[in-house]
Amino acid sequence: MTNTPHHITRRALLRAAAIAPVAGALAACATPQSQAPASSAAPLATSAANPFGVDAKKPLEVWIFDGGFGDAYATDIHQPLFKTKYPDAAIKHNVTKEITKVLQPRFAGGNPPDVIDNSGANAMDLGALAQDGQLQDLTPMLDAPSWDDPAVKVRDILDPAVVEFGTYDGKFSVLGYVNYIHGIWYSQKVFRDNGWTVPTTWDEFLKLCETIKKSGKMAPFTYAGKHPQYLYEPLLTMAAKIGGNEVLVNIDNLEDGAWSSEPMKTAATAWAEVGAKYLMEGTAGLDHVQTQTAQNKYQVAMLPSGSWLENEQKTTTPDDFEYGMFPIPDFTASDKMPHGTLHTQPGESFIVPSKGANPQGGMEYLRAMLSKKAAGDFSELVRTVSVVKGAGEGRELSPGAKSATAAIAAAGANTVYYRWRTWYAQLHDEAVAATGQLMSGGVTPEEYVQRLQKKADEIKNDSSIKKYKR
Amino acid sequence: MFNTYRRGLFITAFLAAPVTLYLVYVISPYAQAFYIAMTDWRGVTATPNFVGLDNFVRLFSDGVFWKAVTHNAALLVLLPLVTIVIALFFAFLLNVGSEGRGVGGVAGSKFYRVLFFFPQVLAVTVVAVLFQQVFRPDGSGMLNGPLMALGARPVGFLSDPDVAFWSVLGVMVWQAVGFYVVLFSAGLASIPRDMFEAAQIDGAGRVSLFFRITLPLLWDTVQVAWVYLGILAMDVFAIVWVMTDQHGGPDFSTTVMATEIYRNAFQHFRFGYASALGVVMFFFTIGFAILSLRLSRRERIEY
Incomplete structure (x- = not known):
């Protein structure tokens, strides 16, 4: 018979042993590599109902910082709301306390996720990200109609400090979600x-x-x-x-x-x-x-x-x-x-990486977060004050949140x-x-x-x- | 001729894999660090700019980094000294320290041997978190609790900048001693028993037994311990990063080179500058290695 089984000879084994680490060499590079961005990041046609041209079937990868607020607000409030509009989009929810360790290599490798809650002691340096053009310009989101009311722009339902704080190099790129x-x-x-x-x-x-x-x-x-x-x-x-x-x-x-x-x-x-x-x-x-x-x-x-x-x-x-x-x-x-x-000060900084696979979906996710229902449910769940104007109205607030809300009303324009x-x-x-x-x-x-x-x-x-x- | 060729091939085949691994995972990252040190890379971009030796010029006026270097230097002297003295003392007592005739350890030496080795089994991070609790500045602290019960004011083991460094040194010694007790015990076991017995017959007490027999015959092992502990002092990181306040504080009073590299890379996002610090640390370590190899050249004693 000519088709005898392929024996592993000693030589072949040695050759393989010598070559295997070379394959690893490619993965061992610490220096940054330019990489072509994901090819399908281009938006679809936009409309009033879909202002960023979101592809309803594209998956969305979300990373939440597991800090004082936990991540239940994302899985129980924000993601179900996003799903009501995009039931076919799979949401890949992730949670970590170590934002930098997990995500910095993804940025350096050119495949960051789509939405990041960049918070906590191990958050990534926003200045460094902005300097490198890694942050999606969220200005279109500010000028898009709000989730609840097409006649009102997102910009008009936000605390103005949010825009000021989130602006790096003249571009609004970081959304602070909580009013600290x-x-x-x-x-x-x-x-x-x-x-x-x-x-x-x-x-x-x-x-x-x-x-x-x-x-x-x-x-x-x-x-x-x-x-x-x-x-x-x-x-x-x-x-x-x-x-x-x-x-x-x-x-x-x-x-x-x-x-x-x-x-x-x-x-x-x-x-x-x-x-x-x-x-x-x-x-x-x-x-x-x-x-x-x-x-x-x-x-x-x-x-x-x-x-x-x-x-x-x-x-x-x-x-x-x-x-x-x-x-x-x-x-x-x-x-x-x-x-x-x-x-x-607006805190819990949400960003959409510009070089991610689905930045349009990321922006849409943020727009959903800024709906009155999402922001109000959030305030109630995590006992805090969100940046969406009037989101706390008619809600049962805890004593501390009530006290803080009263203080901010009393301060009026005197905030620093x-x-x-x-x-x-x-x-x-x-x-x-x-x-x-x-x-x-x-x-x-x-x-x-x-x-x-x-x-x-x-x-x-x-x-x-x-x-x-x- | 053919045999020599086969032999060479055989050796090459065995060496190829480890050498390749070493080149890829050790030498190549070093080379890359030297390159990154000459860029302004902030860790997220794909195209860092080449800035020449700017980072090295900058680090010469970085007060915190030089403070870290002095802490490493102090550890380099103190850690081996204290650890070796304590470990030698314990090893001597456990092996030849018994009273009276015959060579043996003090009572219960088998138990102590296990006890001393125990810290070595714990992961560094576990030790660091453990000692955070031991050093707590209020009544729940293992050290401050009794102190406060006696009416003394609590000591800021980790929160007083004048004390914190000594706390770090203490923890490092605590963790290292056990291993060197075992190392020295092994060294002692290779010294022929009749030497001790002969000395005892000649009337040597425990002190002169230690200084005239044990120490000279253990000198090789002590040198090995010194080099190991020196390396530990040069690359200390986890204990400082996890245990101390503000990762090397308070007020940078416990910071070391490795924590400054980590801080600059992963907190300030200055990977280029951090690599430059790493390159400097590399030369310090190489310098230490060469120095210790030079100094430890000495005739071996044959029994």
Whole structure:
């Protein structure tokens, strides 16, 4: 017989052994490779009902950050809504805590997914993505009709800060979905039971701290000592309140002397005093979960945080805890900004990669998320405030979300924000290190502002770091 | 002639696979890192720009990176020193440290041998998370709990910039000692028993037994331990990244070269700059390797 079975000879085996790793060599490349984009990314014909030209049969790959909000809002609210319009589109839902580790190689390899909730401590640097043209320009989505009402554009139902925050290099490319409202958080029950009142001036705040300290029932104040960004937030908001919004604008724009300005020194001095006198024992070594849990156990009265807090703590909060928040108290009567000034900022950054297989579907998914029903269900499920105007109306909100909603209504136009944290990651690291030192007495307020000024100047003079203006 | 040819072929066939693997997975990434170090790559683009030696010029004025280098240098000296001293002491006690006549370990040495090796079995990340709890600054901390019960103020093992580095060193020593106890025990086992017995008959106590017999005859093993621990000190990463506050903090007081590379690459998205830091670390490591090979050239003692 001529067709004897093909024997594996020793030589063939050796040859194969020698060749096999070469195949691996192709996969072992760390350097980026240009790759032709997925060929079928071109949109179909557009119409009023289908403004981006979505192919109803194309699969959609969604990645959700598994943080304080979990991912149930995506699988139970957003994706079913998307499916009602595109029942044939398969949604590939994914969830991770490590956005960068999982998705950075996909960007470098030229096959990113279609929708990403780029959030959390391991989020990808939006500036780097924007600089490389990896983000889909979402302006068409802003000008598209809203999901609920064809006569109203998406742009008109959004908090205007969303557009400002999401704009990189003149293109709107990042959708912040949640309105983060920062303030000092406390238990309304504890304050009521002890007859403590919410302070409106800094003197009242210090007196309240003194009262709480003397009462011996709990420590007056704490913050996530392991993550001092929780404290530079009220410090900067206070500086803006004292010296006006331009304090933060100058810091963002890396203006000379922006960090060492008088309002910054005053605010740093004020918070250093809190650090020296009123912190819960061991604060410097505890993280946000540990300090927030201490508050739930009535070991500490107040801590600075944002409107995600209530949902984040839902498993450890006693039923009658009643979260509440108050804005930064007036430092003096001559503060440039009135009482009630709030730091608000769109968060949970959703992006659509421009080089994905289905960017049209990605944009459509975001449009569905911005419907009144989706945003309202979301607010109720995760106890927070979304960026869609009026989405919380008529909903049963939790005490903390109610308190934050009232605060934002009272603030009106007096809201401030800063963007240097995402623009200049190096400056953030330095501010974190320096703020921890300020609160534990390792640096004086003067040294604190000078140190950050020095870092800001370094960044300004470093040609390799892309600069932003607002 | 033909035999030599066959022989060469035979050897080549065996070497081809490992050498190829080594070229592809070790040498080629190194070469690529050298290239990336000379670009402004931010990790997501397909077309990085070539910027020459800009990244290297920049890193010379990077205060945090040089701080990290001094921490590595301090670990390079302290970690081997402390670990070897403790491990030698334990190994000696476990093997030849018994009181009175005869050569043997102290009572319960079999149990201690297992106990000392235990930390080595745990993954570094597990150790790091474990010690976060041990070092907790409040009453639930394993160290601070008793301290506070005695009325002392809690120590910020990880939150005080003056203390944090020593906590990191302590954990690294704790984890490393067990392995070197075993290594030195093996070394001790190869020393002929009659040497110890002869010394004991001549009236040597435990101290002179250690310094005159054990240490000189173990010197080769100690050198090996020194090189291993030096390498551990150069590429320490996970303990610092997982255990310390702010990944190398507070205030960069525990940061090391590897954490700065990771920070620049995966948090600042400056892959080009991070590669430049990696190249510098590569030269430090090569330097250490050459130095230790030079210094450890020494005559072996034949029994």
